[in-house]
Amino acid sequence: MARTIGSNGKETEKRVLKEALTLFAHHGYAAVSMRQIAGQCNIQAGALYNYFPTKQSILHGLMLAHMNDLLSALNAQPKVDDPVSALKSFTQFHIRYHIDKPAEVFIAYMELRNLEPEPYAEIMKLRQEYERFLRGILRQGQANGDFQIDDVPVTTMAIISMMTGVNTWYRYGGRLGVEEIEKIYVNLVLSVVGLEAERLTPKLEEIA
């Protein structure tokens, strides 16, 4: 059949990525079929192959876009020299980003094992670049005596896991808004590096 009236390659490609993201986040990459993705885009399965040579390439495209976006956003943050301020900014940034893009974040760490070796290595490199940023802040704060840290590599992973965890339980419209979550996590992270956090008053639990 001829081109559908009003169809547009660029639009369709975006649509495919958008719908695949939602489906992968919901059911998992392996459990989603090309037919399902096409169905959500209101096209036929064959048409997907105009944009992506394989199903794998859709997943790779999504994860690469996410990692690049995350790193760009991080690099676009104002530079801060003082490790304490840097750690606060990083925490706020991470929490906000992970709350704002739950599906992207979710597949970025749930679907890693479904990547073939080469794409896997590429994505892992970008992840490590992100982790290195936090590790740098911790090392700096440890060196100048601001932070009390037993082990920087372990503490780096612990902080990232703690923060990324919001992705699994936070939902808009719940008891706490994004700003409140941010404040709580900034305090949690400051505590982890041995700084006394200013307690939030009134306690957030009492507001709710």
Place this chain on the structure above:
Amino acid sequence: MARTIGSNGKETEKRVLKEALTLFAHHGYAAVSMRQIAGQCNIQAGALYNYFPTKQSILHGLMLAHMNDLLSALNAQPKVDDPVSALKSFTQFHIRYHIDKPAEVFIAYMELRNLEPEPYAEIMKLRQEYERFLRGILRQGQANGDFQIDDVPVTTMAIISMMTGVNTWYRYGGRLGVEEIEKIYVNLVLSVVGLEAERLTPKLEEIA
């Protein structure tokens, strides 16, 4: 064909669970076929259905066994009244358990979305029971003034995420042993609830 010489139902059932666990942890539930599982057990795919009516029931069986095992192990821990000691014990327990059973832990939170509604609800209930245990400790410590906590529910999830994160990066034979990891995490968790942790000396990073 007749029964294979030396075959034994109970043994085979255990074997199936063991091999399925490894495969699911490695490739993901949806990406593993019944034939693959059977192949690892050196039986034919049809024989699996003597033990499990569906592929789903294997996953459910694994997750249920894990959650029950986790909760039993937790309940078998010596009771401690003091919230500070209780939090230390809980942290040690969690870290050790999560390092000792990486595959079980991994599928327990990676494959939740592949459970059908009823099994899903059952597993979630058990997860929440586990979370409630930690939340109870935090509330108690907050009430008696031992802990400084902005928000108990959020802090509960933050601590669990932080600790469970070891599952994604810790591997035996690395720079740090289980005991060292335990000590580091106990300090991290104590810090999170506003307690000053005794710094580990000499710093673990310097030993390595």
Place this chain on the structure above:
DNA sequence: GTCTATATTACGATAGAC
């Protein structure tokens, strides 16, 4: 209790019309 064989359905990917 396990085998072989198979029913049925669905998958990823491709070909060719328009």
Place this chain on the structure above:
DNA sequence: GTCTATCGTAATATAGAC
């Protein structure tokens, strides 16, 4: 650029022999 149709393969699950 999207369609319909289909190729080749593999999935879950079942049936019946031994």
